[in-house]
Amino acid sequence: MNAESQWAVECENLGRVYSSRSILGGKRETVALDDLSLQIPQGVVFGLLGPNGAGKTTTVRILSTLLTPTTGSARVLGDDVEHQARQVRRNIGFILGGDRGLYGRLTGKENLRYFGALNHLNPKESDRRARELLEQVGLGDRGDTLAEQYSRGMKQRLHIARGLLTDPKVLFMDEPTMGLDPIGAQEVRQMIPRLVAMGKTILLTTHYMFEADELCNTIAMINKGKLVALGTPTEIKQKFSEITVIDVTLKETRPGLLDEVSGIDGVEKVESGADGLFQKLSLHTRAGSDLRQQVTQMVGEANVETMIMRDPTLEEAYLNILG
């Protein structure tokens, strides 16, 4: 670890191209990361968002020393991920998640014991930490069960315990709540602030915008390997959303109403859906305009159950940026 480094993670013009050959020898190249530069301060949760294939996992894999960049450089706590990989590994943990990546024929406890040995931990220290972590992730009473008998959520929690086994300063979490049920996902989300309180820096990739909004201090959005937005969730919502949203709940609707509302000057998009017995409309209007009066007149005041005007959510900002 470079003592002078103020950044947990620094990426400078980072690029990664995957090359493959067809059966006839033709070369095909896929650009996964393209000139990505960003800096992550220590002790924060940094969210990396983007659609499938945007380069999120590639970034995490490069920072975890599992993949070398084709251009540019990256450092974790000042150590270069390509040329000082061993030093980098002393400071990081990674949670790649999913059903894979665990030894199904070993128990949860044995999985951790093996990972401890792989990382050259003192066996007694490793066992002590394994016990503590299994308790922390709620697997204290299932440590002697084979991992292949774990549910998806339990496997994910074991991944997290494994990622924390070496007590890393920087933790890379690649879609840690994907595929979990709401309770399991909530448990994982609740762990993240606790880890930050312990002084860890977390780089989190996720598809869930509310999760990023709730957990992240700073967010980077990437698309096709390029950085397209960077800032706090509030900054991103304000900066990149040139819309104001009006949510209207109607008691009843009539044929053609949607087209009529869409035709109001200043309305850019209307989304409709059911809300119990009511009809819900979300109107994306130009930022700064207040069209509530016009909408009320059009749908009929007696027909309006509720109406609120609000800033867009992170998801709406995301769709605005990437859509």
Place this chain on the structure above:
Amino acid sequence: MSTLIHNFLIQSYMTYKGLFYWLSLQSYISNVFLRPVLFLVMFTLVGRFARDPEAGERYIIGMSIYAVIWMIFGGILQSFARERGMGTLSVVYGSRGSRLVNYFSRGVLHYPNGLLSFGTCLIFAWLILDLRLSQVDWLAAISAVLLIAASTTALALFMGSIAIVFRDWFNGLSIINGLLLTTTGAIIPIASLPGFLSEVGQVFPLTHGLAAFREAFNGAGVSAVAGDLVRELLVGVGYAVSGYLFYRWVETMARRRGVLEYAA
């Protein structure tokens, strides 16, 4: 140092339990005892049917040694190939511990399996197939078998990296079985092999150790077979060193090409 040894033993046990799928009762009995004994009987009877008494004994020894190959290669190749199939290779390559420890730990518990299978074949042949044992120089014979198992382990570890690349262990096992059975004198005397095939076996484990074992079986002492034993040892050391370097190279290339997680 004690941490290193302790972690070596933990990794030996965990890779064995976690990645060796013949560890269930049925598979273990079938592969360690049943399969090699059936092959032994089949080849021995073929030899006797061909009315060649020497061939009968040749096959008993050859097929007993073959049991060592089957168990050691089968186990070790699984421990590499399954790592990729299960998506755990990233965790291994992303770890900060010694690769030397991780590499060699994968062979430790498969070694005794090979010896156990060999011993079973020999005892079976003695009890059922009238194998003569009174003339055997046991010190030389045991030395030869221990060295054969060690050099076989070294080649199996080398092949393990190839199993990672090709995401397949059974093909590797079949090919290496065919190669070793054909070229090392296990079934056919090396002198009878056509052309270059008689030379190919010189670079494989088994060839020199088997020659030593056959002599020891007929009463030759350690000093008489020392040359073959040393050659077997050198072949094993060669595969151990080159295998480890190859393992590191595969890791470097996997990182460069980004192919760690492509499963079988």
